[in-house]
Amino acid sequence: MTLPNNPFSMIPPVMTVRVEESLDIMIVRDTARRAAGLVGFSPAERAQLSSAAATLAELILKTGDPHVIRMNGTTDGRRRGLQISLQTPWLAGHSANNVLLALRNKMGELVDEIQLTAEEEPTIIMIMWLREDSNTRATQINPNIS
Amino acid sequence: MALQALLVEDSKTQAAQIKAILESVGLHVQVVHDGPDGLQAAVQQQPALVVLDVKLPSMDGYQVCRRLKRNPATKDIPVIMLTDKTGPKSTMSGLRAGADDYIPKDVFASEHLVATLRDLGLLDR
Numbered sequence: 672m673t674l675p676n677n678p679f680s681m682i683p684p685v686m687t688v689r690v691e692e693s694l695d696i697m698i699v700r701d702t703a704r705r706a707a708g709l710v711g712f713s714p715a716e717r718a719q720l721s722s723a724a725a726t727l728a729e730l731i732l733k734t735g736d737p738h739v740i741r742m743n744g745t746t747d748g749r750r751r752g753l754q755i756s757l758q759t760p761w762l763a764g765h766s767a768n769n770v771l772l773a774l775r776n777k778m779g780e781l782v783d784e785i786q787l788t789a790e791e792e793p794t795i796i797m798i799m800w801l802r803e804d805s806n807t808r809a810t811q812i813n814p815n816i817s
Numbered sequence: 818m819a820l821q822a823l824l825v826e827d828s829k830t831q832a833a834q835i836k837a838i839l840e841s842v843g844l845h846v847q848v849v850h851d852g853p854d855g856l857q858a859a860v861q862q863q864p865a866l867v868v869l870d871v872k873l874p875s876m877d878g879y880q881v882c883r884r885l886k887r888n889p890a891t892k893d894i895p896v897i898m899l900t901d902k903t904g905p906k907s908t909m910s911g912l913r914a915g916a917d918d919y920i921p922k923d924v925f926a927s928e929h930l931v932a933t934l935r936d937l938g939l940l941d942r
Binding site for chain 1: 932
């Protein structure tokens with residue numbers, strides 16, 4: 672299964688959090704940590720991903736409107752990882768290059784890839800790929816992730 | 818027997834608050850107030866966990882964490898940095914220093930801390 676505008680395939684786990692108040696940042700952090708654990712990331716990598724997701728949640732709060740952050744396993748056929756994505760209609764009409772520059776400056780160290788789909792409904796997609804030395808736990812937790 | 822946590826926090830008020838959180842989940846907590854004392858206590862006490870502030874007198878939390886992770890006697894002890902220095906760049910500085918987690922001291926710090934303890938296998942699920 673592939674998300675619209677997304678070149679990668681979605682695999683379990685799939686989790687979503689609706690963000691509309693500051694309490695939701697905590698839920699986003701916790702959900703990202705659990706999703707990253709299910710994929711097999713190390714504790715430090717889980718912390719990176721939860722920080723990235725929390726930063727997106729803070730961005731949502733600044734817009735003043737509720738939005739949904741999606742976290743899901745992803746694969747490009749060779750690797751698997753965790754994808755955190757957010758539809759950002761408020762960015763429609765903005766220069767994708769400028770937005771990406773700002774996102775990479777703020778969060779580029781936390782994840783491996785940051786993309787912005789340039790469709791009617793722009794979507795921020797952040798991905799961290801599993802490294803070989805951290806993927807043993809995934810098979811222990813969820814043998815269905817292949 | 819309760820697992821022992823070492824808390825390195827220079828603010829006595831915050832140390833008392835964090836100690837209470839850790840004790841509420843069954844950990845026995847030793848508190849020290851600066852980095853050198855933290856390093857010494859970690860070697861001597863071999864705690865199950867170090868909770869580390871970043872802004873410390875004489876040696877900051879990043880340095881303390883790096884030294885803990887470089888020392889064969891303490892390198893396997895999980896380190897949680899709990900700090901008011903927030904944001905992606907500070908987070909990465911903490912994780913690059915070897916921390917197992919980097920938690921902002923916000924209103925949800927206690928929930929994050931307990932979730933991390935559970936995540937690290939230090940609490941019953």
